[in-house]
Structure formats: C-alpha cells, structure tokens
Amino acid sequence: MAQGQNRSEHTHGLLFLTDEQLRKGIEAMFFAYRGFTADPDRILAEKSYGRAHHRALHFIQRSPGTTVNNLLSTLGVTKQSLNRVLRTLICDGLVLNEVGTKDKRQRHLSLTDAGRELEQALSNAQRDRMRTAYRQAGAEAVYGFCTVLEAMMDPELKKHYDQLTGGDIV
Amino acid sequence: MAQGQNRSEHTHGLLFLTDEQLRKGIEAMFFAYRGFTADPDRILAEKSYGRAHHRALHFIQRSPGTTVNNLLSTLGVTKQSLNRVLRTLICDGLVLNEVGTKDKRQRHLSLTDAGRELEQALSNAQRDRMRTAYRQAGAEAVYGFCTVLEAMMDPELKKHYDQLTGGDIV
DNA sequence: ATAATATGTCAGTGTTGTTGACATTCCAAG
DNA sequence: CTTGGAATGTCAACAACACTGACATATTAT
Incomplete structure (x- = not known):
C-alpha cells in the first residue's frame, strides 16, 4: 500500500521537502487558523469580548484553581496584558479570584457558572468545526495533524501543552 | 474519559471523538501557532515591522503582479488596514506599485530586490521550523496535517488556498 | 530585619484591526 | 457623451491587545 512507501522514506530518516511543499504548509496554517478562530470570534463580538478573553476562559476551565x-x-x-482581561472577566462575574490557602500571595482562578456557560458556548463552536474537520480527514490524518503541530511548538510551550493534555496521543 | 478509542474506528466510517480529544487539538493549534510565528517575529521586530508586513510580503511574493x-x-x-502596511513597504522600497496596463485603476504589486531579500529571510526562518517539524513527524503525518488544516478552512479562504497551491497534495 | 515572590495597577506606546467619509481615476453602459 | 459604478487611496477616529517601565502591597523565605 501507499502508506508503506511513505513510511519507508521516513525510515531512511530523510524526507525530501521542496520549498513549495513547505510554503504550502505555511499557507495552510495561515488559512486554517483564520477558520479556527472564526466561530468563537463571532460569539465574542456579540459580548464585546476578544480572543484574549476566550483564551483566559479556556485555560482557567482547563486548570481550575490555577x-x-x-x-x-x-x-x-x-x-499587565492578562490583568486587563482578567479584571473585566472578574467584574462581569465570569471568573472567581480566591486568595490561596497555603500561600496567601497567590490568587486561584476558577470559572463561575456564568463563566462556564460562556466558555462552553465558545468551546462548542470551536469544537464543532474541529469535529467536522477531523471526521472529514479521518483518524490517521488527525494523528498526523497533532504530531506535526507538537513538533512545531517551542519547547517551553510544549511543556505546558504536555502538562495540560497528559502527554498521550490524540 | 473513555480510553478505548483507536484507529480501527476509522474503518467504520465514524470517528468517535471525545471533547477531550477535540480540546487537545484546539490547544495544539494554539501552542503550535505561537511557534509558527515566533521566528519571523524576531526578525520583524528588528526592522520594526509586524506580522501584517510579513503576510503582505508573503502573498505578493507568491503572486507577483497581484x-x-x-x-x-x-x-x-x-x-485601510492593508493600505497602512503597503504604504510603509512601498515607501521603504520593498514593494513596487505599478499602474495596470489594461485597467489603469488597478495597481499591480510586486517585490523589489530588497523586498525579496526580506521575504526570503522571513520565509527561511519559518520554513526551517516547518522542515524540522515535518522531518520529525514523518511523511504520513505531514499528509494528515495538511488534510486536517484544509478541512478547517472557511470555504471562501479555501478557494484562495487552492488557487495558490494549485490544489495538489502536500 | 531583609530579600524575594506573587499580584495588582497606572501611564504610555505600538501594531493591527475596525468604520465612516470622501476624492480620484477609469471602464462600461445607456 | 454622460453617468454609474468599480478600484484605489487617504484621512480621522476608535478599539483590542500586546509591550515597557515604574510603583504599591501583601506574604513568604532567609
């Protein structure tokens, strides 16, 4: 099968890559990222929030009490940049800010019910597109997708990614 | 939570996707995109340009005379947003702006030698990371990577992508 | 007691996006 | 030939979101 051929190139350790192929990947990232953010952006615009609010809500949901x-x-x-966003989310009653019990300097962040609701709405919109793309591409493509993305990350960011996702594959 | 999913489900034509798996893909996109732009950003910062300048240079290089x-x-x-960027690039002698011959309302954009030089420097930095990631992930993964990204694009943007890349695979 | 840490805040700046309004140039249809 | 509309450029104002630098306040660690 065709897969075996592809894999054999890999086992030689040398993937022949033209600039055109690399350029195509670069453009794919550019266009896909626009699609990736398009759906949540529409919801955020209604509530006069921005992408930064979405990111904060996402990672607080992902690690409650962080x-x-x-x-x-x-x-x-x-x-300063994060604080501007967090302040509005706390004032609007979407995020809880609690003084740490062990270390009282720290503030532990979590979502309120309203925060969870908005985060869910944003995540659902983003996941819907992701799910459609995954189904369209197939399981093997999804595996490759994540593998390449992980290889593109800066090591410092990869640590955060691994910590969040538990390190297992897809 | 369910951990019994593997690739065999693909043969059933129905991919079972947990929210966790989708969330992981979302985070992969977020962290990878940071890496994707990190290297060009460093070069741009030296010349006090931004990402918008990079994008303009890239697509003008890609379609000279557009x-x-x-x-x-x-x-x-x-x-208005593009014009601000183009104006600086034209003033700095990186982009040529020529009145159309057939339709004199149109302006045809192309890179000067200096423009090509900067575009090359930016592209090289970005391609280096891309190449490393591709080699690390392998040919199959690269195929899947592009397939999923293409499936994530908005149809309108997909048209531009197809037009630029010629529609062939990877 | 002092130093370092975690957080919050103020003020200023830059890039990049947005709207709205308006001028110019030019092609094409009546 | 006039007129409508398309393509482009420009001005002004504004918002989101990043940055730096400086400073304040608790709290913990040494």
Missing part, C-alpha cells in the same frame, strides 16, 4: 503566574506562562503574555 | 483587491480578499482585512 494561579495567575501559571496562566501567564501558559498564555505567554505580560501580567 | 492587485490590491485580490490581496485584500486573500488576507481578509480592510483596504
């Missing part, structure tokens, strides 16, 4: 510092290094932004 | 309108719909931004 600290500000941890969220900072996951998102890779400055505390 | 019109402003075509570039607009490829990039998916307003003409």
